[in-house]
Amino acid sequence: MGSDSSKSGFKKENTSSLESDSEINEDEPKKASQQIMRHELNEAMAAFKRPSGRLFFSGLSAGLEIGFSLFLMAAMQTLMQDEVPHSVSKLLIANMYSFGFILVILGRSELFTEHTSLAVLPVLSGRENVKGLLRLWAIVYSANIVGAAAFAALVAHVGPSLGVIDRQVFTEIARGLVEHPPQTILLSGILAGWLMGLLSWLVAAGRDTISQIVIVWLVTTAIGIGHLHHSIVGTVEVLAGVFTSDATTWGEFFHFLFWATLGNAIGGPVFLALLKHTHARPDEPTSQTTGR
Secondary structure (H helix, E strand, O other): OHHHHHHHHHHHHHHHHHHHHHHHHHHHHHHHHHHHHHHHHHHHHHHHHOOHHHHHHHHHHHHHHOOHHHHHHHHHHHHOOOOOOHHHHHHHHHHHOHHHHHHHHHOOOOOHHHHHHHOHHHHHOOOOOHHHHHHHHHHHHHHHHHHHHHHHHHHHHHHHHHOOOOHHHHHHHHHHHHOOOHHHHHHHHHHHHHHHHHHHHHHHHOOOHHHHHHHHHHHHHHHHHOOOOOHHHHHHHHHHHHHHOOOOOHHHHHHHHHHHHHHHHHHHHHHHHHHHHHHHOOOOOOOOOOOO
C-alpha cells in the first residue's frame, strides 16, 4: 500500500512538473517578444529625450554613411559591365547595397526609416505624444537628407575622378528609381519601410555583433534585390544622377522623394509598430489580492 501510494505521488508530481514545463515553454515566445518590445521602447524613449542638436548630427552622420552603399554599388556595376551574366551582376550589386546600412545601424546613427516604426511605439504606449514624434521625425529626416545630398555630391565627383565609377552608371541607377508612376513608388516604399521596421526588431533580438551584421545584410540585400524605394539611400542614388547628367532632373528627384518618403512612413508604423505593439506589448502589472 505504501509503495503504491508513493508511486501515485511520484506520478502526480511528474505530471504536475510536465504541465508546469509546458506552461513555461508556451510562455517563452511571448516573453521573448516582450523583451524585444521593452528594448525597442527604451531605444525610442532615449531618442525622444536627446537634444535636438545631437539628434541632428547623428542623423547627418547616418545620411553620409548610408551613401557608401551607392559608392560600392556603382563601383561594382562599373567593374562588371559586360563581364558577367546580368543576373549574377544584379545579385552582387544588391549585396553592396547592405554596406551603408551596416555602418549606420551598428554605429547607432539615427536613420529615418528605422524611426518610422521605432518612434511610434512610445506614442502607442502612451508615453509620448504625436507632437514629440513629429519633432523627432522632422529632425532626423532633414539631417538624413542633408547628409545624403552631401555624399551624393562628393561621390559624383570622386568616383569618376578615381576611374572606379563610370558616370553613366549613376544615371542608370537614378533612372531605375524615378521612372515609375506614383503608386508604384508609394507601394514599393511601403514594403521598404516594413522591412526596415522588421530590421530594427530583428537586430534587437540579435545576440551578438556577428548575428546583427548578418541580419542587416539579409534584410537590406532583400531591399536591394527588389529595387524597393528607400527614401534616404534613394536620395544619394538619384542626386548622384542629377549631379552627373541632365538625364535626371530635380523635378524627378522631388517626385521620387515625396512618394518614397510617404511609403516609408506608412510601412513601418502600420505593418510593424502597430502589429507588434498589439501582440508583444509588455503585460501591465496587475494588483493581486492577498486574501486579507
